[in-house]
Amino acid sequence: MEWLVSLVGAGLVMVTLRDLFHTLWHPTRHGGLSRLVMTALWRLARRFRPRRRAVGLVGPLAMVTVVGMWAGTVILGWAIVYWPHMPGAFTFSPGSRAAQEPALLDSVYLSLVTVATLGLGDISPGEGWLRLVSPLEALIGFALLTATVSWVLQIFPALTRRRVLAIRLALLRDADPTTQQIDCTAGALLLDSLATEVVRVRIDFTQYAEAYYFHDGGDHSSLAATVGYAAALAERGQTAGRPDVRLAGDLLAGALQDLAAILDQRFLRTGGAQADIFAAYAADHGRTS
Template sequence: MVVAIVGIALVGLTLRDVFHTLFHPGGHGGLASLICRAAWVVCIHLGQRARLLAGPSGVLLTVIAWLLLLIAGFALILVPLLPEGASYGSGSPQGSPFVDALYLSAVSASTLGLGDVVIQDPSWRWLAPFEGLLGFGVITAAITWLTQIYPALSRRRSLSLDVWTTLEDYGASPPVQPSSVVRSWATRLAAVSVDFVQNTETFWFRENDPRLSLGPALHRLDDVVATNPDIEENRQLQRSLKVLREIMRSQYGPHAASHLAGNRE
C-alpha cells in the first residue's frame, strides 16, 4: 500500500509540474526549469554550436520526463494488484510485478490498449482509461506548449533584426530615431518581457545569427536612449528596457541580462 501511495504522490507532483509549466500564466514548473538549466550547462561545455541545442533539448527532455514520471507513478499504483489481480492473455508471459506494472502503465499512457494484461478488480479498472486520458492530455498539452514557444521566439527575433537593420551602420552613436519607431520598439520590448514571464524556457534558446540575438539589440537600444534621454519616447523605451531586465533577473538570476547579452557586437 505504501508503494501505491508513493505512486499517487508521483503522479500528483508530475501533473502539478505540467500545470504550472503550461497552464499557469507567469508560473513555471520546477522540473521544467531544472531540466532546461541542466541542458544549458551540458551544452555550454560541449561547445558554441551545442548551445543552440540547449533550448530545444531542454523542452524535449521535459516532455519525456513528464511521460516517464507519469508511467512510473501509475506503475507503482498497479504493483500491489499484480499478478493476482490481473488477467494475462494467451501467449503473454507473466513477469515480475513491477515489470508487468510498468508495461501495463506504458501501454495505458500511450493509449495503445493492447489488452494482453487487464486488471480484474472492477474498482481498479478505471486506472487504465484514466491514465490514457492523462497521457494523451500531456502529449496534447506539450504540442500546444511548442506552438506557444516559437511565436515568442519569432517576436524576439523580429525585434532584434529590426533594431539591427536600423542601427547597424551607426555604431554606439545612433542618430535620433523617429518617435513612431522608438514607440514601436518599446511596445515590442514589452511583448518580449511578457514572453519571458509566460514562456520562461525561451530564455535558453540561442541564436546562430547575431542579427537575431536579443543581447546586441538591447545594447543598441541603450545607445538610442543615451542619445537624448529627455525625449518622452526615449524615456518610454528606457522604462521598457528596465522592466525587461528586471524580469530576467527575477526569473533567471542576477546575471541573466548580461548572460543573454554576451559581448557587445
C-alpha cells in the same frame, strides 16, 4: 502496505502533473523539475567547445528531455500504483504469457500501453477502483500529448518575436540615427513601436521561460547582442526636444528596465543595474552587447 506503495506512485504522478501545469499554463519564477533540467543542460553546454554549436542544441534537446521526463515519470508512477495489486487484481487474456512475467514488469507494460492509449487488452483491471484508475491514465497520456504539441507551437512564435526585435535593433544600430534624426514624429513612432516589441518579449520570457535557452544564431538575430543599443536609443529619445519623442523615449526606457528585471529575477541573478544585467545576458549567450 500495498496501498502505501500505490500512494507513492500516485504522488509521483501528481508531482509530474504539477510540473507540467506550472511549465505550460501557470509559469512561476520558483522553477520546477523542467526548469532545473533546462538550466542544467544550458550550463553544461556552455562548458563545451565549440561553444556556440553546443549551446545551439540546448533549447530543442531540453524540450525533448523534459517531455521524456514527464512521460517516464507518469508511466513509472502508474506502474507503481498497479504493482502491489499485480496479478491478483487483474485479468489476463486466454493464452497470454503475461502472468508468468514478474509483477513489476507487467505493471510497467500495462502502464506504458495505457498511457499510449493502445488498448491491447491482454491485461485488464479486474477490481472496481482499478477499472476507474486505468482510463484516467489514458486521459493523462492524451493530455500529455496535446500539451507537448501546444508547447512546441507556442514557443516558436515567441522566438520569432524576439529575433525580429533583434534584427530590427541591429539594422538601427547600423544606421545609427542621431538625436536630431529621432526628434520628429517618425522618431516618436519608432521608439513607441520598439517599446511595444520589448514588452512583448518581456511577456514571452515570463510566459515561456524555456525560450531563454534557445540560441539565436548570428549577432543580427541575437537580442542578447543588440538589446544594449535599444537603451542608447531610449536615452536619445529622452533628450530630444519634442515632448512626444521624450515620452516615447521614457516608454522605451521603462520597457527595457522591466525586461532587465525579468531577466535578472529568472535567469541571471546579478543584482546589478540595467547595463550590468544586459551585459550578463550577452555574456551568457556568448555575445557582446
